[in-house]
Amino acid sequence: MTLVNFNNRTRNSAPYFNNVFDSLFSEALNKNYSITKMPAVNISENAEAYVIEVAAPGLNKEDFQLNVKKDTLSLWVEKKAAEDEVKRDFSRREFDFSSFARSFMLPESVDAEKISAEYTNGVLYITVGKKDESQNAPKTITVA
Secondary structure, eight states, X not given: OOOOOOOOOOTTOOHHHHHHHHHHHHHHHHOOHHHHOOOOEEEEEOSSEEEEEEEOTTOOGGGEEEEEETTEEEEEEEEEOOOOOOOOOOSOOOOOEEXXXXXXXXXXXXXXXXXXXXXXXXXXXXXXXXOOHHHHSOOOOOOO
């Protein structure tokens, strides 16, 4: 196998000029983390509830949509940039769209009426309450 050195340079252009445009487009296509990366999630459990922490900085609480259907908790986020900028004399501007969706399977011990969410300091806290264990505790019945 023979390696061939490729020089993408025309007769009158400098190599630096080509490298600038190559890096512009490769960064825009390959390093757009807001589209390709899913946010990190921590899940913990205590006696009363499960707590799901979603790292989602730069969003507003209005950007989140939560839904519970049967035994699945679904989270959607969609954020678009504000369209108040009118002038178009920029040399490089990347679109500011981000969206993701996550779903979590809930165990049978979850009470769907006890689910709440709070967004503070770039972290979405979802608290999923558990059912009262006294209702599911085994009970001994004596025969009279």
